[in-house]
Amino acid sequence: MRRLFRQFVKALRGTPEARVEFLPQWTILIIALSIIGVGILAFSVWQRGVIERQEQERLKALVHILDANIAQNLEASSQTLDNLRADFPQWRTVEDRYRARKRMEALAAAIPGIRTIFALDRFGNVIATNRKELEHQNFVYREYFQTPRDKKIDQLYLSRPFRTITGIYSMNVTKPVFDANGNFDGIVSATLDPDFFKTQLHSVLLTEDMWSSIAHGEGIIFLTLPDRPELSGKNIDVPGSFFTRHRESGLKTSVMTGTVFVTGEERMMAQQSVFPVFSAIDRPMAVAVSRDLPAIYAAWSRNTGVLAVVYALLVLLSSSLLLFYQCRQMRHLADRRRMEKLVRIREHDLSAILNAIPSMVGYWDKRLHNRFGNHAYSDWFGITPEQMKGRHIKEVIGERLFEMNRPYIEAAMRGELQTFEREIPLPDGSDIRYSLASYIPDWDGEKVIGFYVLVTDITEVKKAQIAAAAANLAKSQFLANMSHEIRTPMNAIIGLSELLNRTQLDARQSDYIRKIVGASKGLLNILNDILDYSKIEGGYVELESIEFRMQSVLNGVRDMFSLTAEQKGLRFVVDVDGDIPSVLVGDPLRLGQVLNNLVGNAIKFTERGGVHLHARCKDRNDQTATIEFSVSDTGIGISPEEQKKLFQSFSQADSSTTRRYGGTGLGLAISRRLVQLMESDIELVSNTGQGSLFRFTVRFPLAEGIKTVEAPTGRTLQGRHVLIVEDNEINRQILDELLCDMGLFVDTATNGLEAIALVEESGKRYEAVFMDLRMPLMDGLEATRRLRKEHTADRLPVIAITATANEEERQECLDAGMNAVVMKPFDMAEIRSILERVLHAESFSESGESEAHPDIELSGFHLDRALQRLGGNRKALVSLLHLFAEQYAGASDTMRRLSEPGRQNELTEFVHTLKGVAGNLAATDLFEAASKLEALIKAGQEYDISELDATLRHALAEVAALSK
Numbered sequence: 001m002r003r004l005f006r007q008f009v010k011a012l013r014g015t016p017e018a019r020v021e022f023l024p025q026w027t028i029l030i031i032a033l034s035i036i037g038v039g040i041l042a043f044s045v046w047q048r049g050v051i052e053r054q055e056q057e058r059l060k061a062l063v064h065i066l067d068a069n070i071a072q073n074l075e076a077s078s079q080t081l082d083n084l085r086a087d088f089p090q091w092r093t094v095e096d097r098y099r100a101r102k103r104m105e106a107l108a109a110a111i112p113g114i115r116t117i118f119a120l121d122r123f124g125n126v127i128a129t130n131r132k133e134l135e136h137q138n139f140v141y142r143e144y145f146q147t148p149r150d151k152k153i154d155q156l157y158l159s160r161p162f163r164t165i166t167g168i169y170s171m172n173v174t175k176p177v178f179d180a181n182g183n184f185d186g187i188v189s190a191t192l193d194p195d196f197f198k199t200q201l202h203s204v205l206l207t208e209d210m211w212s213s214i215a216h217g218e219g220i221i222f223l224t225l226p227d228r229p230e231l232s233g234k235n236i237d238v239p240g241s242f243f244t245r246h247r248e249s250g251l252k253t254s255v256m257t258g259t260v261f262v263t264g265e266e267r268m269m270a271q272q273s274v275f276p277v278f279s280a281i282d283r284p285m286a287v288a289v290s291r292d293l294p295a296i297y298a299a300w301s302r303n304t305g306v307l308a309v310v311y312a313l314l315v316l317l318s319s320s321l322l323l324f325y326q327c328r329q330m331r332h333l334a335d336r337r338r339m340e341k342l343v344r345i346r347e348h349d350l351s352a353i354l355n356a357i358p359s360m361v362g363y364w365d366k367r368l369h370n371r372f373g374n375h376a377y378s379d380w381f382g383i384t385p386e387q388m389k390g391r392h393i394k395e396v397i398g399e400r401l402f403e404m405n406r407p408y409i410e411a412a413m414r415g416e417l418q419t420f421e422r423e424i425p426l427p428d429g430s431d432i433r434y435s436l437a438s439y440i441p442d443w444d445g446e447k448v449i450g451f452y453v454l455v456t457d458i459t460e461v462k463k464a465q466i467a468a469a470a471a472n473l474a475k476s477q478f479l480a481n482m483s484h485e486i487r488t489p490m491n492a493i494i495g496l497s498e499l500l501n502r503t504q505l506d507a508r509q510s511d512y513i514r515k516i517v518g519a520s521k522g523l524l525n526i527l528n529d530i531l532d533y534s535k536i537e538g539g540y541v542e543l544e545s546i547e548f549r550m551q552s553v554l555n556g557v558r559d560m561f562s563l564t565a566e567q568k569g570l571r572f573v574v575d576v577d578g579d580i581p582s583v584l585v586g587d588p589l590r591l592g593q594v595l596n597n598l599v600g601n602a603i604k605f606t607e608r609g610g611v612h613l614h615a616r617c618k619d620r621n622d623q624t625a626t627i628e629f630s631v632s633d634t635g636i637g638i639s640p641e642e643q644k645k646l647f648q649s650f651s652q653a654d655s656s657t658t659r660r661y662g663g664t665g666l667g668l669a670i671s672r673r674l675v676q677l678m679e680s681d682i683e684l685v686s687n688t689g690q691g692s693l694f695r696f697t698v699r700f701p702l703a704e705g706i707k708t709v710e711a712p713t714g715r716t717l718q719g720r721h722v723l724i725v726e727d728n729e730i731n732r733q734i735l736d737e738l739l740c741d742m743g744l745f746v747d748t749a750t751n752g753l754e755a756i757a758l759v760e761e762s763g764k765r766y767e768a769v770f771m772d773l774r775m776p777l778m779d780g781l782e783a784t785r786r787l788r789k790e791h792t793a794d795r796l797p798v799i800a801i802t803a804t805a806n807e808e809e810r811q812e813c814l815d816a817g818m819n820a821v822v823m824k825p826f827d828m829a830e831i832r833s834i835l836e837r838v839l840h841a842e843s844f845s846e847s848g849e850s851e852a853h854p855d856i857e858l859s860g861f862h863l864d865r866a867l868q869r870l871g872g873n874r875k876a877l878v879s880l881l882h883l884f885a886e887q888y889a890g891a892s893d894t895m896r897r898l899s900e901p902g903r904q905n906e907l908t909e910f911v912h913t914l915k916g917v918a919g920n921l922a923a924t925d926l927f928e929a930a931s932k933l934e935a936l937i938k939a940g941q942e943y944d945i946s947e948l949d950a951t952l953r954h955a956l957a958e959v960a961a962l963s964k
Contacts, residue, residue, distance in 0.1 A: 021329070022326045022329070025322060025326065026322065029318060029319070029322055032318075033314070033315055033318065036311065036314065037311060040307050040308075040311055043307075044300075044303075044304045044307065047300060047303070048297065048300050051296065051297065051299075051300050052268075052296075055268060055291065055296050056255040056268070056270070058206075059255055059268065059269070059270035059289050059290070059291065060253060060255055060270050062204040062206070062212075062270065062289045063204075063253060063270040063271065063272045063287055063288065063289045064253070064272065065203070065204055066200055066201070066204055066212070066272070066274075066287040066289065067253075067272045067274050067287060069200050070197070070200060070214070070274050070285060070287060071274050071275060071276055071277050072277060073111075073112065073113040073196070074156070074173065074274070074275075074276040074277075074279070074281070074285075075276040075277040075278055075279060076111050076113075077111065077113070077114055077156075077173050077190050077192075077276075078156045078173070078175070078276050078278075078279035078281075079279075080107050080111060080114070080117070080190065081156070081173070081174075081175040081188045081189070081190060082175065084100075084103075084104070084107075084117070084119065084188045085175055085177050085188050087100065087103075088119060088177045088185070088186065088188065089179075089185075091119065091127050091128050097127060097128045100119070100127075100128035101128055101129060101130060104117040104118070104128060104129060104130035105130040107130075108130045108190075112193070112196050113192060113193050113196040113197065114190045114191070114192065114193060115168070115170065115190075115191045115192065115193035115194075116129065116130060116131050116134070116164075116190065116191035117129065117130050117188075117189070117190050117191075118130070118131070118134055118188075118189055119177075119186060119187070119188045119189075120139060120140075120145060120186050120187050120189070121185070121186040122149075122184055122185055122186050123138070123140060124138045124139050124140025124141075124142075124145050125137075125138050126138070126139070127186070131166075133165075133166070134165075137165070142159075142162075142172075143159050143160060143162070144157065144159035144172040144174045144187075144189055145174070145187055145189075147159070147174075147282070148174050148175070148176035148184075148187050149176070149184050149187075151282075152176065152178075152184055153176075153282075154175075154176065154178070155175075155279070155280040155281060155282055156173055156174070156175055156276060156279050156280065156281040156282070157173065157174045157175070157176075157281070157282050158171060158172075158173055158216065158217065158281055158282065158283055158284075158285065159171050159172040159173075159174065160216050160218065160220050161216055161220055161221070161222045161232065161233060164191060168194055169194060169222075169223075169232055169233075170191050170192050170193070170194055171191075171192050171216065171222055172189050172190065172191050172192065173189065173190050173192065174187050174188070174189040174190075175187065175188055175189075194223060197214055197222070197223055198223060198225060198227070201213070201214065201223060201224075201225040202225055204289050205225060205226075207291065207295070209291055209292035209295040210289065210290065210291050211224065211225065211226070211267070211288075211289070211290045211291075212224070212225050212287070212288065212289045212290075213225070213231075213287070213288045214285055214286070214287050214288075215236065215243060215285070215286045215287075215288070216283070216285065216286075217273070217283030217284045217285060217286060218235075218237060218283065219235050219236050219237025219238075219241075219243050219244075219286075220233060220234070220235050220236075220237075221233065221234045221235075221236060221262075222285075231262055234262055236261055236262060238261060240258075240261070241261035242256060242258065242260065242261070242269050242271060242288065242290075243261075243271070243286060245258070246271040246273075246286070252272060252273050253270065253271070253272040254270070254271050254272075255268065255269070255270045255271075256268070256269055256271075257269075257293060260290075265292065266292070266293045266294070267290040267291060267292055267293060268290060268291050268293055268296060269288055269289070269290035270288065270289050270290070271286060271287070271288045272286070272287055272288075273285070273286055274286070274287055351374075354374040355374045355375040355376075355385075357374060357376065358376060358456075358457060359376060359454060359455060359456040359457065360373070360374065360376040360377055360380060360435075360453065360454070360455035361373070361374045361376070361452075361453065361454055361455075362374070362377065362388070362452070362453045363442070363450060363451070363452050363453070364393055364450055364451055364453065365449065365450040366413065366448070366449050366450055367392075368392055368393045368394075368409070369390055369391065369392055369393075370388045370389055370390060370391055370392075370393065370396065371389070371450070372385065372389065373385045373388045373389075373396075376455075377396070380424060380433070380455075381396055381397060381398075383396055393409070401422075401424065404422065405422070405437075408420055408437070408439055409439065409451075411439075412439035412440070412441050412448075412451040413441070413448055413451065414441075414448070415441045415443065415448050416441070417438070417439070417440060417441065418437075418438065418439040419436070419437070419438045419439075420436075420437055421434065421435065421436055421437070421458070421462075422434075422435050422437055423435075433457060433459045434457075434458050434459045434461075434462035434463075435455045435456060435457060435458060435459075436455070436456045436458045437453065437454070437455045437456075438453070438454045438455075439451050439452075439453060440452040440453075440454065543586070543587040543590055543677050543678065544586075544587040544588075544589070544590075545585055545586065545587070545701075546585065546586075546587070546588070547583055547584070547585055547703045548583070548584060548585075548586065548588035548837065549582055549583055549584075549837070549840070550576070550580055550581070550582065550584055550615065550627070551576065551582060552588070552836075552837070553588050553591055553592045553595070554574050554576055554595075554613070554615060555574075556592055557574065557592060557595045557596055557599055557613060558572070558574045558613075560596060560599075561596075561599050561600065561603055561611075564603055565603050565610075565611060568603065568606075568607075569608070570603060570606055570608070570609065570610050570611060571609070571610030571611070572599075572603070572610060572611050572613075573610065573611070573612045573613070574613045575612065575613065575614040575615070576614075576615050577615065577616040577617055579617045579620070580615060580616070580617045580625065580627060581617075581620075581625050581702055581703075583702075583703040584625065584627075584700040584701070584702065584703060585700060585701040585702070585703055586678075586698070586700045586701075587678075590674050590677075590678075591678075591698070593670075593671070593674065594629075594671045594674050594675060594696075595613065595629065595631070597667045597668070597670070597671045598631040598671060598694050599611060599613055599631055600667070601667060601668070602631050602632075602633035602635065602692070602694075603633075605633065605635040605636050605692075606633045606634055606635035606636075606691075607635070607636075608634065609633070609634025609635075609691070610633070610634060611631065611632070611633045611634075612630075612631070612632045612633070613629075613630075613631050614629070614630045614631075614632075615627055615628070615629050616628050618697060622702070623701060623702060624699050624700065624701050624702060625699070625700055625702060626697060626698070626699045626700075627697070627698055627699075627700060628695065628696075628697045629695070629696055629697075629698070630693060630694065630695040631693070631694045631695075632691065632692070632693040632694075633691050633692055634691045635691055635692060636688070636689065637686050637687050637688045637689050637690045637691055637692055638684070638686040638687070638688065638692055639687065639688045640687070643684055643686065646668060646684065668682075675696045675698070678698045679698075679699070680696050680697050680698050680699075681696065682694055682695070682696045683695045683696065716743070717742050717743060717744055717832070717835055717836065717839065720744050720745070720767045720768070720835075720839060721744070721745045721747070721765050721766050721767055722739060722744050722745070722746055722747075722766060722767060722768045722769065722770065722835075723746075723747050723748070723749065723755060723758060723759065723766045723768075723769045723770070724736060724739070724746060724747070724748045724749070724769075724770045725748075725749045725750075725751070725752065725754070725755040725769060725770065725771045725772055725775070725780065725783065726748070726750070726770070726772040726775075726801060727750045727751060727772060727774075727775040727776060727913070728772075728913050728916060728917055729883060729887060730880055730883055730884050730887065730917045730920065730921065731772070731801070731916050731917055731920055732748055732750075733879070733880055733883065734880060734920045734921075735770060735801070735831075736748060737880075738828055738831060739770075739831075741828075742828075742831075742832060742835075744835075747766070750775070750776075751775040751776055751777040751778055751783075752771075752775060752777065752778030752779060752780060752782060752783025752786075753777050753778045753783075755769065755771070755783050755787075756778075756783060756786055756787065759787060759791070759796070760790075766796065767796075767797075767839055768796070768797045768798075768799060768835065768838060768839060769787070769796065769797070769798045769799070770799050770801055770822070771783060771784060771798050771799065771800055771801060771818065772801040772802075773800060773801065773802050773809070773813070774909065774912060774913075780800065780801075781812065781813070781816045784798050784813075784816045784817050784818055785816050785817060787817070788816075788817040793817060793819055797819040797820075797838035797839065798817065798818045798819055799818065799819060799820045799821070799822055799834060799835075799838065800813040800818045800820070800821040800822065801822050802821060802822075802823065819838045820834045820837070820838060822834060858881075858955075858958040858959065858962060859954070859958055860923060860924065860925035860926060860951070860954060860955055860958060861921065861922055861923050861924070861955070861958065862922040862924055863877065863922060864922075865922040866880075866920070866921050866922035878962075880920075880921060881921065881959045881962060882959070884917060884921060884956075884959060885956055885959040885960060888914070888917075888952065888956060889956065891914070891952055891956075892949050892952065892953065894910065895907070895910065895945050895948070895949060896945070896949075898910055899945055904937060907937065908934065908937050908938065911930050911933050911934045911937070911948070912930075912934055914926070914930050914948075914952070915927055915930035915931055915934060918930055918955075923955050925951050925954070925955070926948075926951050926952060926955045929947055929948045929951040929952075930948060932947075932948075933945065933947070933948045
């Protein structure tokens with residue numbers, strides 16, 4: 001050690017760097033050892049104080065125990081003496097004294113701490129006692145008799161300790177007895193049992209060095225434990241004694257240290273004055289519990305000695321270790337300088353690599369202050385790594401982006417790995433970048449002390465994804481638009497073919513027409529499938545949630561395929577369980593589409609046997625009903641291998657199926673997607689040659705108030721009262737004619753205010769209201785909202801009339817409280833279907849055929865469509881055309897006036913109304929021209945009324961020629 005120390009001192013003198021590093025270490029060690037030494041000393045002093053306070057509290061608690069027990073005993077003695085004192089005048093005869101003795105024996109036996117009970121008359125003679133040896137004694141000389149006699153105060157008296165005639169050292173408690181005149185008549189007294197009090201004193205002796213004692217209130221010792229007879233009767237009421245110091249303190253309980261007067265020992269003593277609980281006493285007892293001071297601090301003395309030895313060893317050991325450590329450090333100084341140089345080189349390399357990475361890499365501590373970041377932050381936020389260091393993350397990325405990322409930051413600080421995408425605008429606002437960020441928690445044991453940030457620029461990938469999504473959307477929109485565009489001429493081909501079929505044709509021509517119609521309808525079905533598929537793929541299909549009748553949906557399926565099945569010689573059975581609620585909430589159109597597809601396929605692929613459509617209620621409660629639909633057939637069946645690709649788009653189970661049976665392969669794919677939108681799926685059970693079973697289950701909410709199966713109302717539409725609210729006279733007349741032909745009674749109004757007035761005047765007479773949306777004074781939406789304040793949708797259905805086919809306006813109508821929407825131009829079958837649904841009316845077939853094609857033709861008009869909408873009422877059509885010519889004779893001048901600046905809204909309303917009238921009259925050229933001009937005005941683009949004006953003039957000229 002000595003050699004090592006000399007080498008250390010030599011090296012220290014020759015190395016300035018070592019002196020700078022090592023001398024502060026010795027200074028710190030000396031200060032630390034001094035602090036530890038002072039701490040040990042302070043701890044020892046504090047520990048001694050703690051031991052002293054703990055011992056004081058313990059002695060105080062023990063003396064409280066003595067006080068509580070002895071005070072209760074004195075109180076019991078006082079109450080016993082009071083009871084005996086009440087019977088004192090009765091103890092005059094021998095028999096009375098005999099009863100008194102028996103009573104005193106029972107009391108002495110029952111009350112611990114009382115050895116003897118007796119009563120003395122005014123002369124000190126014993127007149128009653130529980131001890132026979134005391135009978136006929138006279139105790140007039142006793143202090144416990146003389147003091148009550150002389151003081152004549154009604155209280156409890158405690159006598160000085162004395163030795164009784166039976167030889168025990170005890171004290172008496174006494175109460176005086178006064179006669180009726182208040183004169184002293186004797187005493188009742190009880191001699192305390194020393195053994196009881198010794199037991200009390202013994203109960204608090206917890207260690208061998210402990211004392212306990214009882215003294216009279218005048219300082220005379222009564223009992224001590226351990227038992228020291230020589231101290232009994234000693235008077236300790238002398239200056240400086242524990243007893244005197246306690247009495248002079250004025251405290252009921254005191255704890256003191258000092259020298260015991262009678263023994264000379266150094267002790268800690270707790271004393272307490274003892275009074276009865278409730279009774280008054282002339283002087284109290286004093287109880288004490290004490291311990292030997294050296295015994296109290298014996299453990300502290302040992303611990304202090306051990307701490308001193310440990311401290312000395314700590315000084316020696318720490319000095320030696322520091323010396324040894326510094327000697328080793330001397331050898332490692334050169335190595336450390338070399339390592340520091342290597343670390344700097346590696347940090348430079350790492351910094352170069354990180355700065356070369358295009359992604360942002362950084363670290364943020366638990367206070368969200370930056371520890372490091374690469375140069376990529378400059379490109380994104382215009383701040384260098386040197387400027388970032390130590391700054392809060394909000395200062396670097398900006399408050400807006402910080403608030404957006406706060407949930408991810410908080411999650412990372414909780415130890416959760418976060419990965420998310422974010423749009424980040426460049427500092428100059430020139431562009432928006434897309435990033436993929438990862439927040440990686442930095443764990444230190446079981447706590448997170450920060451997080452690493454890795455942000456990758458995915459702008460190009462994101463833009464490619466957006467472009468791909470846009471391209472997919474454009475594809476879907478193009479497919480939908482083309483399907484609509486192709487379907488329009490297809491409807492014309494089908495309609496004209498059916499009209500042609502009504503003329504006089506020979507057999508060959510009829511066969512050609514039948515084949516043209518069949519092929520056209522097949523092509524139209526294909527186009528409808530493609531349109532539905534494009535809507536589903538584009539995410540445009542949303543299921544409705546309206547009330548409908550299950551029986552109506554199933555009847556529609558039955559009506560559609562009954563004739564086809566009959567022509568093929570197949571049985572077609574629609575089986576409905578009776579416990580299915582009649583009114584449910586869902587999308588009846590899409591449900592019917594799925595069932596139509598499944599039943600149509602079943603009939604198509606079945607040559608013999610039959611097709612069975614079954615609907616049953618699997619489960620039901622107060623809110624919902626779960627309906628299982630199954631379509632089974634006895635057709636060709638499907639093998640397990642073919643089932644795997646059955647529901648794929650543009651595919652069929654077998655390629656030969658397309659050639660034999662036709663079809664696009666979209667039907668089942670569309671049906672499955674629709675069922676999945678209903679939160680279910682289609683299940684297939686089949687095998688080759690054994691037929692097929694398609695099954696799916698849908699949970700429908702029950703219509704409000706519908707709990708059981710309801711029967712139809714039994715009423716048709718005939719005789720119902722409805723109200724038409726339409727400001728355009730032609731549209732109003734067309735709808736009036738259609739509804740009257742259905743057998744309804746019709747009233748009309750031209751705006752919302754008139755409609756509300758009619759409904760209020762007629763009460764509940766109207767069973768439905770047809771409400772146009774755009775009208776003067778009050779539009780249809782506002783009128784419906786006001787009607788709904790008094791009339792529910794069930795009591796007064798409102799059907800919207802609109803020429804706009806977008807979903808937003810349809811939803812606005814439903815939100816206003818309307819039950820359904822009817823599109824212009826009017827379709828008689830659609831109107832009848834909607835009325836039957838909202839009025840819960842029975843379906844009925846037309847009683848007569850529509851009239852044949854009109855024998856007139858007008859250029860730019862499809863009068864066959866208009867006639868079909870009017871139920872074949874040719875007279876009504878001619879009347880409407882004349883009315884059209886009359887109302888719009890000056891329309892060209894009106895449009896020119898409305899084209900003036902500031903009247904664009906009026907022009908829009910005029911064109912919109914004209915479009916609706918043209919649609920109802922099947923004036924197709926005029927309808928298209930009005931639609932085109934309306935779209936340009938609404939889009940805010942440049943427009944010219946000349947095309948619409950020319951088309952309108954041509955239409956009016958055609959109608960005028962018809963009149964001639």
